[in-house]
Amino acid sequence: MNFKKENILIVDDDIHVLELLKRHLQSMQYYTFKAVSVKEALSILKSNRIDLLITDIKMPDVDGFELMKYVSEHYPSMPILVISGYVSAKEALEMGKSGVIDYLVKPFTKDELKTSVSKSLSGPSQQHPREVTTTAYNFRELVGNSPALNQIKEIIHRVKDIKATVLIQGESGTGKELIARAVHYNGKFSRKPFIAVNCGAIPEDLLEAELFGYEKGAFTGANDTREGFFQAAEGGTIFLDEIGNASPKVQNSLLRVLQEKEVQKVGSQKSTKIDIRVIAATNSNLANAIKQGKFRQDLYYRLSVVEIMAPPLRERTEDIAPLAKLFLQKYAMEYKDRSMTIGSDTLEILERYNWPGNIRELENCIQRAVIMSDGEIGPKQLPDMFKFQINFPKDGIKSLAEKEKEYIQQVLDLVENNKTKAAEILGIDRKTLRAKVG
Ligand SMILES: Nc1ncnc2c1ncn2[C@@H]1O[C@H](COP(=O)(O)OP(=O)(O)OP(=O)(O)O)[C@@H](O)[C@H]1O
Ligand SMILES: [Mg+2]
Incomplete structure (x- = not known):
């Protein structure tokens, strides 16, 4: 089937309603996620990009209002559509405050659903389009109990409520962004924005304008005055990913922002004060870049008041099993609608592998295994390269x-x-x- 790109999360404690909604939405070519409780909905929200939330109000344990409140705080641009039995005026008012765009009273027809969904999806949303991500993370989401990860959790705990700069270094896929989010979302500024900027993805000549904003007429195409990422993150955190790729010009401007705590729009003579926490991350070796004259040493010192080293997965093999189980639950629920298990022999094979792509590679590996498996995940469902692995002992390879x-x-x-x-x-x-x- 050819799905549209929108992902819709449906939350209802009545599985018949869930099933019906799923069928209707799929026939309209939307991709759907189902949750029977708020708790399940939260875990889906944290690990998937959801474009629309459809939720019931009355549910046991935690009700739909709590979910709406959470979503409007953590995913302010996500539209919400409420489906409910009778809706009281008070409830309608509450919904308005939570950014609910439309509501449907049960029972409703497929056509009514279709109209409400497209209305909600095109409603007032997308406050921060461009490179911004607003997904929220919790501390408990940093899965793993290795001494290295526990040390990182300890640092997160110490820096979460202060605005000292944090530099996170580590190989690709080691969880640098997740660590940055954990600093922000566990701290007292968590209600303010977390703005992630990939310094490597924005064309070099645009990066300055994107970061600091620009004045009308500052360059060809600057038809309006516009705020940059720094202004958008006011009061919260800006996450400068791939900082090693910042051009010398951007490095100069960043140094100024960090020293003076003020930003200047491109084409403007005026600076404005900002109150912001900067977290930067890199998978390139900044020390080498400094030696080669490609990265300013003074900027490095400003960025690295607190340094976090995200160790490669092969150096914290204790984390492999819990992470594998986490991803297994995630993809089993997503693809097979049920939980799945993994044998201890298979976990041992995973623990012996050296994971050059780190946690992201492990996630892909489990994702694939779930697709290829009908029940328990065994060595057969692992990619071919695992089949050719010599059974090296766990305590490492000996001379x-x-x-x-x-x-x-x-x-x-x-x-x-x-x-x-x-x-x-x-x-x-x-x-x-x-x-x-x-
Ligand atoms: N401790 C952890 N617990 C659970 N999931 C994790 C953990 N660390 C990383 N992940 C997951 O692994 C994936 C890669 O993490 P992330 O994107 O933070 O890595 P990164 O270091 O920023 O990678 P890159 O350098 O490639 O950008 C993500 O899906 C993230 O959610
Ligand atoms: Mg990253």
Whole structure:
């Protein structure tokens, strides 16, 4: 089926309503996610890009209003459509405050649904289009219990409520952005914006205008005065991803912003004060870039008041199993509508692999395994490269000399330390044996 690009999350405790809505929406070519409770809805929201929320109001445990409140705070640009039995005036008023665009009273026809959905999707939304992401994350979402990750959680705890700059370094896919979000969303500025800017994705000549805004007429095409990412993040956090790719000109401007705490729009003579926390991330080696004269050392110092090193996954193998299980639940629910399991032998294979693409690679691997599997995930569902892996022991790969020593010791133990016998079995003379045992 050819789906439209919109993802719709439907939340209702009545599975018959859910099923019906799903069928209707799919026949309109929307992609759907279902949740029977607010709790389930939250976990779907955190790991998927949702374009429209359709929710019931009366649900056991946590009701639809709580969900609406959460969504309007954390995903302010997400439209909400309410489906409900009788709606009281008070409830209608509450809904208005939560940014609900439309509501449908049950029972409704397919045509009424269609009209409301397209109205909601084209309603007042998208406050921060462009490169901005507004997904929220919680601390508990940093899955893993390795000493390295726990140390990172400790740093997050210390910096979440202050505005010191944070520099996160690490290989691709190690969770740098998730760490940045955890700093923001766990702190007291979490209700203010978190604006993520990929410095590597914006064309170099536009980056300055995008970051700091511009005045009308500042350059060809600047038909209006416009705010930049820095102004949009006022009071909150700006996340400068791939900072290593910032041009010398942008580096100069950033240094100024950090020193003076004010920004100047492109083409303007006036500076304005800003109150903002800057978190930067890079997977390139900034120390090398500084040596090569490509990155300003003074800017590096300004950005790295607090430094976080996101270690590669192969250096925290304890985190592999919990992460694999997390992704397994996520994709099993998404693709198969149920939970799935993974065998301990398969987890061991995953733990032995060196994961050059880190957590993102692990996620892709599990995603694929879920698609390829009908029940438990076994070694068969892993990509081919795992099949050719030698079964290296968990404690790492040993050198020949180490292995030799180990073997000699085993033989010596077997013959109760009788060196003549051992030398005979090993096919070497006693002198060589003595030299090798050391
Ligand atoms: N500790 C964690 N717990 C759960 N999910 C994680 C964790 N760390 C990373 N992830 C997930 O792994 C993926 C990659 O993380 P993220 O995008 O933060 O990495 P990155 O370091 O910014 O990568 P890149 O350098 O490629 O941009 C994301 O889907 C993220 O949600
Ligand atoms: Mg990233």
